[in-house]
Amino acid sequence: MKYIDKLRNSGLRPTKQRLQICEVLFNTERTFHFTINELEQKIKDRIDNKISLATIYNTVHAFEKKGYLKQIPVNSNQTYFDTNITDHHHFYNLKDGKLIDLENSDVGPINIKRKIDGKKIKSIEVLVKLED
Amino acid sequence: MKYIDKLRNSGLRPTKQRLQICEVLFNTERTFHFTINELEQKIKDRIDNKISLATIYNTVHAFEKKGYLKQIPVNSNQTYFDTNITDHHHFYNLKDGKLIDLENSDVGPINIKRKIDGKKIKSIEVLVKLED
DNA sequence: CAGCTATTTAGAACCATTATAAACTATATA
DNA sequence: TATATAGTTTATAATGGTTCTAAATAGCTG
Ligand SMILES: [Mn+2]
Ligand SMILES: [Mn+2]
Ligand SMILES: [Zn+2]
Ligand SMILES: [Zn+2]
Numbered sequence: 001m002k003y004i005d006k007l008r009n010s011g012l013r014p015t016k017q018r019l020q021i022c023e024v025l026f027n028t029e030r031t032f033h034f035t036i037n038e039l040e041q042k043i044k045d046r047i048d049n050k051i052s053l054a055t056i057y058n059t060v061h062a063f064e065k066k067g068y069l070k071q072i073p074v075n076s077n078q079t080y081f082d083t084n085i086t087d088h089h090h091f092y093n094l095k096d097g098k099l100i101d102l103e104n105s106d107v108g109p110i111n112i113k114r115k116i117d118g119k120k121i122k123s124i125e126v127l128v129k130l131e132d
Numbered sequence: 133m134k135y136i137d138k139l140r141n142s143g144l145r146p147t148k149q150r151l152q153i154c155e156v157l158f159n160t161e162r163t164f165h166f167t168i169n170e171l172e173q174k175i176k177d178r179i180d181n182k183i184s185l186a187t188i189y190n191t192v193h194a195f196e197k198k199g200y201l202k203q204i205p206v207n208s209n210q211t212y213f214d215t216n217i218t219d220h221h222h223f224y225n226l227k228d229g230k231l232i233d234l235e236n237s238d239v240g241p242i243n244i245k246r247k248i249d250g251k252k253i254k255s256i257e258v259l260v261k262l263e264d
Numbered sequence: 265c266a267g268c269t270a271t272t273t274a275g276a277a278c279c280a281t282t283a284t285a286a287a288c289t290a291t292a293t294a
Numbered sequence: 295t296a297t298a299t300a301g302t303t304t305a306t307a308a309t310g311g312t313t314c315t316a317a318a319t320a321g322c323t324g
Contacts, residue, residue: 050273126242126256272320282310
């Protein structure tokens, strides 16, 4: 029930697969970061039926387009997503490839003074790489 | 002659290929951003002999390890490199995938207040995504 | 239910990147 | 200068994340 309206209101049919992916992504105490492979594993662990990898990709991209997920820019061969869609910044642990949310109070407001003609700022993202 | 010492001092043999890649990367008025494919094209345009793609990858990674190049984190299927190895930030034009350097004065100093036990900050990078 | 469109799926294709291993080259040493 | 050795280049294959395809299935509207 919980996610049916969310999906319908977005013009997405509330299929069994999408509802199950919603459970995994959004029915959590905390937000989290994931790659597609990590999400695939999480889904396998939590549900009995199988969801094809293609559907996982399709759904993640659909949710991203609707603004329910964000992509986080990092140097990796895999794409990183975030269920925390608020404006926030990240630590990136180079050792294990894990992201950690930074509170805005940990970074402070960032004011970009330069403008590019005809362009709007869509997002401002700080990535703090961590090493040992 | 110009890059022979640079390479030798880094423990890299100054091969014909590496010297030619140095010319393309570093013998320029301005620093620039590139993907491997763009670099491959630049090399083709500037030199007569052929340098294999494998050598271009090898050399770029060798130079990155030595600190002569930096990788810039963006959401793209291709890896972006920068010949500007100073600490600086970027505009990322989503329309054409081009990076633009931001001066530090355009962003202001960023002071990360949070610490992670046993970890050091390696870099702080701001990515400002631009849309129309 | 009927009809229509959206969605799911297995598998193929794509493509940036990395691995392989044989040929070649820079360099140190005799 | 010749030789030995480790480093480098290269064509090519392999890898692996992501996207595409097209047929089967499922949601939705009348
Ligand atoms: Mn993607
Ligand atoms: Mn790389
Ligand atoms: Zn986050
Ligand atoms: Zn730059």
